[in-house]
Amino acid sequence: MNQHLWSAVDNYITDLFAPEDPILDAALKASSLAGLPPHNVSPNQGKLLYLLARITGARHILEIGTLGGYSTIWLARALPADGRLITLEVSPVHAEVALANIRHAGLSNVVEVRVGRAVDSLAQIASEGRGPFDLIFIDADKPSNAEYLKWALKLARLGTVIVADNVVRNGMVIDDHSSDASVQGIRRFNDMLASEPGIATTAIQTVGSKGYDGFSISLVTDEPMPEIKAKG
Ligand code: SAH
Ligand code: DHB
Ligand code: MG
Numbered sequence: 001m002n003q004h005l006w007s008a009v010d011n012y013i014t015d016l017f018a019p020e021d022p023i024l025d026a027a028l029k030a031s032s033l034a035g036l037p038p039h040n041v042s043p044n045q046g047k048l049l050y051l052l053a054r055i056t057g058a059r060h061i062l063e064i065g066t067l068g069g070y071s072t073i074w075l076a077r078a079l080p081a082d083g084r085l086i087t088l089e090v091s092p093v094h095a096e097v098a099l100a101n102i103r104h105a106g107l108s109n110v111v112e113v114r115v116g117r118a119v120d121s122l123a124q125i126a127s128e129g130r131g132p133f134d135l136i137f138i139d140a141d142k143p144s145n146a147e148y149l150k151w152a153l154k155l156a157r158l159g160t161v162i163v164a165d166n167v168v169r170n171g172m173v174i175d176d177h178s179s180d181a182s183v184q185g186i187r188r189f190n191d192m193l194a195s196e197p198g199i200a201t202t203a204i205q206t207v208g209s210k211g212y213d214g215f216s217i218s219l220v221t222d223e224p225m226p227e228i229k230a231k232g
Helices: 003-017 022-033 043-056 070-077 092-104 118-127 142-154 169-174 181-195
Strands: 060-064 084-089 111-115 135-138 161-165 199-208 211-220
Touching: 003 043, 003 199, 003 211, 022 070, 022 092, 043 070, 043 135, 043 161, 043 199, 060 070, 060 118, 070 084, 070 092, 070 111, 070 135, 084 092, 084 118, 092 111, 111 118, 118 142, 135 142, 142 161, 142 181, 169 181, 169 211, 181 199, 181 211
Parallel strands: 060 084, 060 135, 084 111, 135 161
Antiparallel strands: 161 211, 199 211
16 A cells, blocks of 8 residues: 555646646535535546546436535536536535535536435436436445446436446455445445346446545446357
8 A cells, every 4th residue: 555656646647637627626625615525536537537428428417426516517517518417415515515616617507416315316317207317427325326226227228327436445345244334335236237237347446646446337238248258
């Protein structure tokens, strides 16, 4: 473990590819001043979310877990003029901070923040006939991840990309006897991704300014993975 080096390299990468951005910096500052936990993605991870949204041409994005709206702003900036993002947050305090940050970013017309338990908002969104979403980012309470995946699949189409944050948790994810509800939740989520036939997934470990963690990327698909043929 070398957190000092990981942070220094993240600073190097961020200076090159996600340099100072007054609006995003202000969003983090306002979040911290309001006492929100520093659980936002890092700048280079935010840029990854932005790039994934651009690469997939996403027009409708769903985010589960808003916090102060930092990842929300990265994702919403990737949308075309007629694009929309819905983000779900249980804490009215977090949602209020996020709304102010989103307004300051000039994204109020693009982003809708729904306050309440995400499972309730997801049921509501489905009952309104919203979706399908092109990109879904899961980053809220980890014990509920499998439940969020079920809803994500209902609100998806073939080609939808599902990204989940924090799937490695300092390596704790490999402990199949963990008493940590978040680890258990992530393991259930990963097992579901692995066993669900309609979805192709990988997970990537990351180190950086946010420590040692990782994310998964999934594609909703009806095509089986091509077989890797054994030699001979
Ligand atoms: N995506 C954000 C970080 C989200 S942190 C970013 O990268 O900037 C996780 C957020 O999920 C917290 O704000 C927390 O209040 C929220 N959360 C926790 N449980 C929730 C639930 N049941 N429903 C909706 N949001 C929840
Ligand atoms: C936690 C949650 C997150 O989404 C994150 O990125 C980092 C930490 C947490 O609950 O500890
Ligand atoms: Mg996270």
